[in-house]
Amino acid sequence: MAESFFDKIYKNKTQHTPDVLSCLANLSNDEVFTPPDVVNQMLDLLPQKLFQNPNTTFLDPACKTGVFLREIAKRLLVGLEDKIPNLQERIDHIFHKQLYGIAITELTSLLSRRSLYCSKYPNGPYSITKFDNPEGNIRFRRINHTWGKNEKCVFCGASKEQWDREDTLETYAYELIHTENPERLFNMKFDVIISNPPYQMTFGIEGGNSSNAKSIYNLFIDKAAKLNPRYMCMITPSRWMTKTAQGIPDIWIENALHSNQFKIIHDFEDASECFPGVEIKGGVSYFLWEKDYNGKCKYYFHKASMTSPIYRYDYLDSKNAGIVVRNPQAYSILEKIEQYEGAYYNNTANNFSGLVSAKHFFDDSNYLTSNWKGYKDKSSSDYTIKYYLNVDRERTFRWINNSQLPKNKKTKDLWKVFIPAAGGSGYDDIILGKPFIGEPGSVCSQTFLVIGYDPEKHNFSRLECENIITYIQTKFFRYLVSIKKKTQNGPRGVYQFVPIQDFTHKWTDEMLYEKYNLSNDEINLIESTIRPMELGGDN
Structure with a gap:
């Protein structure tokens, strides 16, 4: 045997x-x-x-x-x-x-x-x-x-x-x-x-x-x-x-x-x-x-x-x-950004996560949650705050009054950018949901995070918010997010490896590749990994 x-x-x-x-x-x-x-x-x-x-x-x-x-x-x-x-x-x-x-x-x-x-x-x-x-x-x-x-x-x-x-x-x-x-x-x-x-x-x-x-x-x-x-x-x-x-x-x-x-x-x-x-x-x-x-x-x-x-x-x-x-190839890209920016990813003042709000920024258990229906379809003398939310998986807006805004009321009056708190992941080629402008007088449901949320630090103009969106739209930005974002959820921490830029002008991938002196191999990695983000439509 x-x-x-x-x-x-x-x-x-x-x-x-x-x-x-x-x-x-x-x-x-x-x-x-x-x-x-x-x-x-x-x-x-x-x-x-x-x-x-x-x-x-x-x-x-x-x-x-x-x-x-x-x-x-x-x-x-x-x-x-x-x-x-x-x-x-x-x-x-x-x-x-x-x-x-x-x-x-x-x-x-x-x-x-x-x-x-x-x-x-x-x-x-x-x-x-x-x-x-x-x-x-x-x-x-x-x-x-x-x-x-x-x-x-x-x-x-x-x-x-x-x-x-x-x-x-x-x-x-x-x-x-x-x-x-x-x-x-x-x-x-x-x-x-x-x-x-x-x-x-x-x-x-x-x-x-x-x-x-x-x-x-x-x-x-x-x-x-x-x-x-x-x-x-x-x-x-x-x-x-x-x-x-x-x-x-x-x-x-x-x-x-x-x-x-x-x-x-x-x-x-x-x-x-x-x-x-x-x-x-x-x-x-x-x-x-x-x-x-x-x-x-x-x-x-x-x-x-x-x-x-x-x-x-x-x-x-x-x-x-x-x-x-x-991915060691991502590692080499981070090293080049670090050479230019310093140890930016360990300081929220120097990386993009510092611009992004925590989850549930405006909402609480009673208001502005995904299932809350206390809004109005049309504005009125009382319902003057524009409220962005998803209905049937499509972004839209409704109207709420000031008493229904639980917290962070001062942010309402800023120019800001809203971005889905979930959507995309490190395992698809879009990575993030589509950002959009949040004008003064607007807030959002728990479906979104707020970029430029702090009135003491972030007093962006409309133009700067538009330029922030051009930055998010780049493959460079979303590739850096993908290093840490491996699920649908995208809390502020996934933006840790994204450096802050000058938002008085637009940004393109070509400008960012040149700024950080990326090699052809590093550029090809980003280009082959991330799909272009077309703005407009739903999230």
């Missing part, structure tokens, strides 16, 4: 044998299975001497198909051949002493055991190595969520209303992240923790449309780190790098950005390069974290249109911008 297992999987490398786990990788958007080739790319990041050491221990804390443990087993079987010559003894040692897993559901526990042991029951007659229990070293326990006072799980934030389920249904209360003491699960130390953890509750992949969706892959990273491994290697969505992940605290992201223990990161703008047929907005990345490493990160950016990744060697937040500037 052992010879057959070894001959078919490890020795015959010249004959192509289709791998069923490659097919499974494309089946589900709820639980994203990892293709074997991606697993091996991740394993290649580790020091290969680990696979020649009979004492190295490995844990996958989120087993789905067992592919990580199976591919590790292949390498160990070859790497330990000199130390444990007898094949069956080698198999027994590896599977009993070196490989461990925690399945995310009962079904994936059976699938993982079948992948690793060639039998879903490793104490049965078909297992290539015999255990005295039906789990082997791949455990599964049905865990219940622990509900707090707010009826949310105190460990993962899941909603009691949705996830307090009957015993016949999966709870998706993953064992590793639903315990205060993960080290007690196996009562042993692991050298390597490697996994593709679940990405969020409610939807299996990040970027779903539910407002209740909450990222949880950060919780797996935290609990894995608590086990104190020498190496940690995981594949996750990349949106944490730009602070657009739902539910991940800013402090967690800041700590990750300023950690010097990330040794290598491979970042894929298009997730389908790793998970064919699966869309994960913002892309995915896998990393090697090393406990004893303290230095710069080898960062590789993979773009679908490029034959090879772009490489840079630096700290993740080397510009202290609060995010990872993922």
Whole structure:
């Protein structure tokens, strides 16, 4: 039995044998299975001497198909051949002493055991190595969520209303992240923790449309780190790098950005390069974290249109911008702007975000919300304030009176620019909704942000507002926004990398390319990434 297992999987490398786990990788958007080739790319990041050491221990804390443990087993079987010559003894040692897993559901526990042991029951007659229990070293326990006072799980934030389920249904209360003491699960130390953890509750992949969706892959990273491994290697969505992940605290992201223990990161703008047929907005990345490493990160950016990744060697937040500037080509453009403007992106007085209002600038819970209908269709002696809003997805205006304007009344009298608070994203080629002039005597619903909102600082003329719109219309402006804007939402922070200009005249891309001395390659990048914005019409 052992010879057959070894001959078919490890020795015959010249004959192509289709791998069923490659097919499974494309089946589900709820639980994203990892293709074997991606697993091996991740394993290649580790020091290969680990696979020649009979004492190295490995844990996958989120087993789905067992592919990580199976591919590790292949390498160990070859790497330990000199130390444990007898094949069956080698198999027994590896599977009993070196490989461990925690399945995310009962079904994936059976699938993982079948992948690793060639039998879903490793104490049965078909297992290539015999255990005295039906789990082997791949455990599964049905865990219940622990509900707090707010009826949310105190460990993962899941909603009691949705996830307090009957015993016949999966709870998706993953064992590793639903315990205060993960080290007690196996009562042993692991050298390597490697996994593709679940990405969020409610939807299996990040970027779903539910407002209740909450990222949880950060919780797996935290609990894995608590086990104190020498190496940690995981594949996750990349949106944490730009602070657009739902539910991940800013402090967690800041700590990750300023950690010097990330040794290598491979970042894929298009997730389908790793998970064919699966869309994960913002892309995915896998990393090697090393406990004893303290230095710069080898960062590789993979773009679908490029034959090879772009490489840079630096700290993740080397510009202290609060995010990872993922594309190194964008990084070089920012450096040229910085040479001209100074460290403009760390000072709101010098970058465009300082001109943009916070969300909900005029509205409150009672007035000027998206569902509020207290306006009039026509102006009158009382209803004199022009109120811009969207009706049936088209921009229009109505009329309100002064008592219906909850706050920031002084801004009403300014010349200003309104721009949609949502619309476009870093993954289409428009990026922003269309801006328009807000004349004195006008306000807007929560659908829009206000550019030039502060009467103490921003007393723009109509001409200056028109010139601001010409600036927003440039591909240069919107490309800089796209570095940080990765979702439909466009709060003021996405304008961080846009420098302030002199708005006494119009701006064109050609003027901006010349001002910042952009190279032909940098210009081509912007031109090929961003589509022209035609003003007029709806938003």
